[in-house]
Amino acid sequence: MQHKPVKAVVFDLDGTLYLSGRPYPGAVDTVKRVAERVPVYYLSNNTSKSPVFYENRLHVMGLPLRDDSIISALYLSLDAIHEKGIKNVFFFANPEVYEWFAAQDPSLNLNPSVEETELVLVAYHNSFDYRELCELSFRVQRGIPFWVTHTDFVCPDANGPVPDIGSFMALLKTAYGVEPERSFGKPNPAMLAGVLKHYAPEEILFVGDRLYTDFELAKRAGCRFVLPLCGETKREDVDKLDVKPECIVEYVRDIDFDAFLK
Numbered sequence: 001m002q003h004k005p006v007k008a009v010v011f012d013l014d015g016t017l018y019l020s021g022r023p024y025p026g027a028v029d030t031v032k033r034v035a036e037r038v039p040v041y042y043l044s045n046n047t048s049k050s051p052v053f054y055e056n057r058l059h060v061m062g063l064p065l066r067d068d069s070i071i072s073a074l075y076l077s078l079d080a081i082h083e084k085g086i087k088n089v090f091f092f093a094n095p096e097v098y099e100w101f102a103a104q105d106p107s108l109n110l111n112p113s114v115e116e117t118e119l120v121l122v123a124y125h126n127s128f129d130y131r132e133l134c135e136l137s138f139r140v141q142r143g144i145p146f147w148v149t150h151t152d153f154v155c156p157d158a159n160g161p162v163p164d165i166g167s168f169m170a171l172l173k174t175a176y177g178v179e180p181e182r183s184f185g186k187p188n189p190a191m192l193a194g195v196l197k198h199y200a201p202e203e204i205l206f207v208g209d210r211l212y213t214d215f216e217l218a219k220r221a222g223c224r225f226v227l228p229l230c231g232e233t234k235r236e237d238v239d240k241l242d243v244k245p246e247c248i249v250e251y252v253r254d255i256d257f258d259a260f261l262k
């Protein structure tokens with residue numbers, strides 16, 4: 001099949017460009033070369049850090065950035081809160097993310113009492129203590145609407161995958177039988193809305209290491225997709241798929257971008 005040239009490239013971060021903040025071999029130079037030709041975006045489901053943190057991290061690594069390069073489920077969550085006109089949101093998040101979120105809209109009350117709480121929003125909080133988990137529990141068990149930024153079961157780590165929001169959801173389902181009403185992150189194609197304003201789906205190349213989030217998003221959005229095997233997915237996982245990624249590589253540096261961008 002003859003494809004149109006790709007006009008924008010979206011990279012996943014953890015497991016695609018780096019692991020635990022350490023870039024994979026050749027990843028930074030490859031992204032720099034791509035960014036000289038087309039706009040590059042970074043799309044992570046990881047809401048344990050704010051977009052500002054990611055801007056700093058990627059800048060320090062030497063990855064090219066524009067104002068709209070970082071795509072985060074935190075922006076979509078905030079938009080949805082605004083659309084609903086909700087003010088009292090119990091926000092379960094790391095302190096840095098909590099502060100970033102509060103600064104985006106100082107009119108939000110992010111630590112309402114149980115009675116005041118209109119909505120519970122769960123980000124990937126990886127520094128909570130049991131008391132905070134109880135505060136979350138007191139709210140969801142009452143049937144207060146409950147949203148999550150994303151539903152990944154685990155997050156990659158150099159020592160092995162660690163529990164992410166999907167695992168927290170299983171905990172709350174076991175305890176109270178509750179499930180979130182909404183999730184914003186991949187594979188929700190709304191994550192690409194900002195990029196799709198400028199480009200047709202088939203002009204966007206998505207590069208990500210996870211099948212149930214990255215590949216699924218690309219399929220739902222109608223984007224082209226490359227799977228690097230340096231992260232979560234193993235070749236035998238791909239063998240089991242009916243619909244396979246267009247291109248599979250070991251590392252991002254192995255992608256023939258000339259073939260996609262010409």
Ligand SMILES: [Mg+2]
Nearest residue numbers: 012014015209
């Ligand atoms: Mg990943």
